[in-house]
Amino acid sequence: MRAFIELHLIQNFAPSNLNRDDTGAPKDAIFGGHRRARVSSQCFKRATRLAAAEHELLPVDQRGVxxxxxxxxxxxxxxxxxxxxxxxxxxxxxxxxxxxxxxxxxxxxxxxxxxxxxxxxxxxxxxxxxxxxxxxxxxxxxxxxxxxxxxxxxxxxxxxxxxxAVDIALFGRMLADLPQANQDAACQVAHAISTHRVEREFDYYTAVDDKGGADETGADMIGQIEFNSATFYRYAVLDLNKLVENLHGDQELALSAVEAFVTAMARAVPTGKQNTFAAHNAPDFIGISVRYLAPMNLANAFEKPVTARMDRSLTEQSVERLSEADQKLSAVYGDDKDRWLYLDLTSQWPESRGERKSNLTGLATRVREVASDLLEG
Incomplete structure (x- = not known):
């Protein structure tokens, strides 16, 4: 049975510059008529591959270079x-x-x-x-x-x-001189965008020479770094049947790939300027949706930006917004068999809307079990 396994993450990052453009500024995009913080899909794909290697989620011979x-x-x-x-x-x-x-x-x-x-x-x-x-x-x-x-x-x-190689099977490859070796990706990853409006900020910094003389009172280096802080909506969709095909029919390896992918996506943090900002912030919400008819990116839940409030965090409002958007779209475009698994630290996702897990290991293991049932069915 054909099915799509989707990942929907809400993740707030402290002040940072995770993914830079050609000027060194944090990447951004205009969405819904407002400027949003952005982290490119390629950036998160690499962070996912690095997380899989760092946490040894797959053996070396099942990974790519x-x-x-x-x-x-x-x-x-x-x-x-x-x-x-x-x-x-x-x-x-x-x-x-x-x-x-x-x-x-x-x-x-x-x-x-x-x-x-x-x-x-x-x-x-x-x-x-x-x-x-x-x-x-x-x-x-x-x-x-x-x-x-x-x-x-x-x-x-x-x-x-x-x-x-699981990462090649997931993300595909294109070799210009060897089209026979090209592989269509089993997974699509969206650019992460902030759920709210974002303005760039500037860190003006100076540095002093430790060996400077007593009469040298000025700075020996001056510069500035652009940064922002944002609550991101991250989305990826995995075609389970395509993954099995890319792995030459090895269903057991495909199930290991699904479990590793969920874990690595959740642990993926881009490395840009981390020595400066140390923005190691885990997601507050990880939603896994299984859809049978077609994938459904829920970014339009944030076409109208979430706005800051004193009584509620941007993360809480974003999870609530995400749930409302899914209910509305699923009623029109979904299938009765569609289902959700989720991990929610904000308590804003309705408990009636899916199977809740208390930790990442439990969530990834359960997604593997669901994927196994899908392949057997």
């Missing part, structure tokens, strides 16, 4: 070989797939590869060591590719299947 330094990684895996000779063989194997390495040893763009794919590529080079020859640096990309042994090209393409 995003890097331009594939040549260096392969040299490390071929440690028993001569490094200079290995470098030539690696470039030859990469050329077989239309990938080239610049003079600095990096590929032209970031590659998103599973740990199993990298290990498999190293094994392939080792197996065909004598078949791979040095690449003519002046040759075109097409000439480099045609010079590679056809057997290596064939095997290398077969290796690039995602390697059952």
């Amino acid at each position: 995003r890097t331009k330094r594939i040549k260096r990684l392969l040299i490390e895996r071929l440690a028993e070989r001569d490094p200079e000779e290995a470098a030539q063989k690696i470039e030859g194997a990469l050329a077989a797939n239309g990938l080239s390495v610049d003079s600095d040893g990096k590929t032209q763009y970031l590659l998103f590869l599973g740990e199993k794919e990298i290990a498999g590529f190293a094994g392939l080079i080792n197996e065909h060591w004598d078949d791979l020859t040095a690449i003519d640096e002046k040759a075109s990309k097409k000439e480099r590719k045609s010079a590679a042994p056809k057997e290596v090209t064939k095997k290398a393409l077969a290796l690039l299947d995602g390697g059952k």
Whole structure:
């Protein structure tokens, strides 16, 4: 049965600059005619991947690596070989797939590869060591590719299947030179936006030289940092069937991926300017909705901004607003089988509207159980 597992989070961050634009200012957006704080989807995807690794939610061989330094990684895996000779063989194997390495040893763009794919590529080079020859640096990309042994090209393409890396299965990948290895994402992540209007603030700072003379009374450095504080609405939707497909039909791994994804999304905190602001703030509300007809982003609950009040926090008002919006939209566009699981520290989500959990571990485990039932059904 096709089903969508959605994550709806309300998360308030203390003064911070989690995700900067090209000027160093916190990213923002106009929504509902008002300026909102914003954290990009890519920023939270990376924070989610980092959280999964930090908390060891999945084994290393079930995770991916995003890097331009594939040549260096392969040299490390071929440690028993001569490094200079290995470098030539690696470039030859990469050329077989239309990938080239610049003079600095990096590929032209970031590659998103599973740990199993990298290990498999190293094994392939080792197996065909004598078949791979040095690449003519002046040759075109097409000439480099045609010079590679056809057997290596064939095997290398077969290796690039995602390697059952959960983050590749979730977030997908696009390799410009290898469209056969592209993978459509099983998960979509929205840009997080504040539920209320936000204005930029400025921190004017100075620094004094510890070794300055007694007659040096002025500052030795002056600058400013832009920051804000906001209550964010975060949204992501996971196509469970697509996740299983991307993981080559491995349902048990897909269930582990669902549990890890819920946990990592909840623990994900962007790293931008954290040494300056230390805005390590966990969500006050995590809602998991299971929908059968179509996904439903509830951002429009905040098209009219929540406004600050003395008697109620922005977080409490945001959770209440979210519940009201879901009830209204679900009555029109939902299915009778739709359901909610939630963790709520604000006590604003109606207890009659879903199954409440008291901690993140319990919530993630229960979502896994629900996903298992969906796959069996």
